[in-house]
Amino acid sequence: MKTSILPFGPQHPVLPEPIHLSLTIENETVLEARPALGYVHRGLENLVAARDMHQMVQVVERVCGICSMIHAMCYCQALEEMLDIQAPPRAEYLRVIWSELHRIHSHLLWLGLFADAMGFESLFMQLWKIRERVMDINEATAGNRVIVSVNVVGGVRRDIDEDQVAMIEKELVTVEREVKQLSLTLLTDFTVKKRTKGKGVLTREQALELGAAGPTLRGSGVAQDMRQLGYAAFKDLDFEPVVETGGDSWARAAVRFKETLQSVDLVRQALAGLPQGDLAVKAKGKPEGEATARVEQPRGEVLYYIKANGTKHLDRLRIRTPTFANIPPLTVMLPGLELADVPVVVLSIDPCISCTER
Amino acid sequence: MPFMLPSILRNVFSGPATRPYPANPRQPFADARGELVNDPETCIFCSICAKKCPSQCLAVDKELGTWEWDPFACVYCGVCAEACPTKSLRQTNVRRAVARDKQSVAVQGQPKPKKSP
Numbered sequence A: 001m002k003t004s005i006l007p008f009g010p011q012h013p014v015l016p017e018p019i020h021l022s023l024t025i026e027n028e029t030v031l032e033a034r035p036a037l038g039y040v041h042r043g044l045e046n047l048v049a050a051r052d053m054h055q056m057v058q059v060v061e062r063v064c065g066i067c068s069m070i071h072a073m074c075y076c077q078a079l080e081e082m083l084d085i086q087a088p089p090r091a092e093y094l095r096v097i098w099s100e101l102h103r104i105h106s107h108l109l110w111l112g113l114f115a116d117a118m119g120f121e122s123l124f125m126q127l128w129k130i131r132e133r134v135m136d137i138n139e140a141t142a143g144n145r146v147i148v149s150v151n152v153v154g155g156v157r158r159d160i161d162e163d164q165v166a167m168i169e170k171e172l173v174t175v176e177r178e179v180k181q182l183s184l185t186l187l188t189d190f191t192v193k194k195r196t197k198g199k200g201v202l203t204r205e206q207a208l209e210l211g212a213a214g215p216t217l218r219g220s221g222v223a224q225d226m227r228q229l230g231y232a233a234f235k236d237l238d239f240e241p242v243v244e245t246g247g248d249s250w251a252r253a254a255v256r257f258k259e260t261l262q263s264v265d266l267v268r269q270a271l272a273g274l275p276q277g278d279l280a281v282k283a284k285g286k287p288e289g290e291a292t293a294r295v296e297q298p299r300g301e302v303l304y305y306i307k308a309n310g311t312k313h314l315d316r317l318r319i320r321t322p323t324f325a326n327i328p329p330l331t332v333m334l335p336g337l338e339l340a341d342v343p344v345v346v347l348s349i350d351p352c353i354s355c356t357e358r
Numbered sequence B: 001m002p003f004m005l006p007s008i009l010r011n012v013f014s015g016p017a018t019r020p021y022p023a024n025p026r027q028p029f030a031d032a033r034g035e036l037v038n039d040p041e042t043c044i045f046c047s048i049c050a051k052k053c054p055s056q057c058l059a060v061d062k063e064l065g066t067w068e069w070d071p072f073a074c075v076y077c078g079v080c081a082e083a084c085p086t087k088s089l090r091q092t093n094v095r096r097a098v099a100r101d102k103q104s105v106a107v108q109g110q111p112k113p114k115k116s117p
């Protein structure tokens, strides 16, 4: 049988992310997938030459249009380590609250897109309707829906008052109830299982060998989550990484679904333990040296490396995003699949290509 | 699909989740980040806001007493308003309206001529 090569992306009706895959197919079956990237490179890392290190907080927020707050938090943590300062406890709790709110809305966005990729439009609409509540919390507390811009080197810039705590708690009850109402549909529905069970399998060994990150790794049975490092206030909060062992699309969806509920719980814990005190310490001085920071994004581990040279501009900024780590696993998930399953499996790693290319 | 039935029925009997937008826009949240307002009476044209702005969309001239803001380059982060030493610069909670043409906002205050040596 003759094989042919089919270009998939960078523009694709199902996949909103600009990734190009050269699919070698025989009939309808994928034999090989070769990814090609580089369609949305923005050169954000290079901006360190034009913006000083405090202004870079607003730049790194724009690396990702979904988990902006977590990027800024990671950058600030790296810089705080270099300046040898420690964010006050209240700031650390507030960082947890906003970062977990970002995880909730990111996972809900993804679960919706995933349903949409399977052609399950009504589920997609339901999930995004729930997500809107979280966006409202973000806007009411931080002023913006996505790019909340709450981080500053040394702490946070915004506070959450008593009324807002009550409002968040009230909304989270609804979010939790509505998400739970969809659990049967998302995890046990015949259509969903038919499109996801046993599709795009990544074994535990492959996941470790290819360096998968985040829910893609945890869906293959590896209990690794950067929040276990205990950055910000995670050291005081009670949580266990969500793990599934199937390694298929369904397992990755299940991990994200359960993490959504887990994040609701983490926000509650952080609100309950929110200490009083300052929001930020002053970040003075022009640092020198190198620092790295790692935090858990909705898509997995993000790593920031910064190098400073004693001026107000950094020498080098390097960002390793989780999607970058999850593209090699994609090349072993796709072979053997039917063409129609390709978008669903590509989506199952939750690709964020514009972060990957920065 | 059968598991969706309760949600579908709930949706049938509850009101719409969306708002008839242009006719009935949502009121902004009290803490929303909107347009900047600068008071020429209290502004001392020190340029701190312009130096801190990450998108470099502010231009201040002390000698002419002018403060200029480009709302279309601004990312509404609020860094400038927090840095303003006289609190003359404020961030309101009203978002910039859509516009056909890009225009900047200029504020004219008292020119502060250079002190002669």
Ligand code: SF4
Pocket (backbone or CB within 6 Å): B038, B042, B043, B044, B045, B046, B047, B048, B049, B050, B060, B067, B083, B084, B085, B086, B087, B088, B089
């Ligand atoms: S607005 Fe504030 S920071 Fe900007 S020039 Fe005027 S006084 Fe200075």
Ligand code: SF4
Pocket (backbone or CB within 6 Å): B052, B053, B054, B055, B056, B057, B058, B069, B073, B074, B075, B076, B077, B078, B079, B080, B081
């Ligand atoms: S809000 Fe931010 S981007 Fe806009 S003028 Fe102020 S500092 Fe610059």
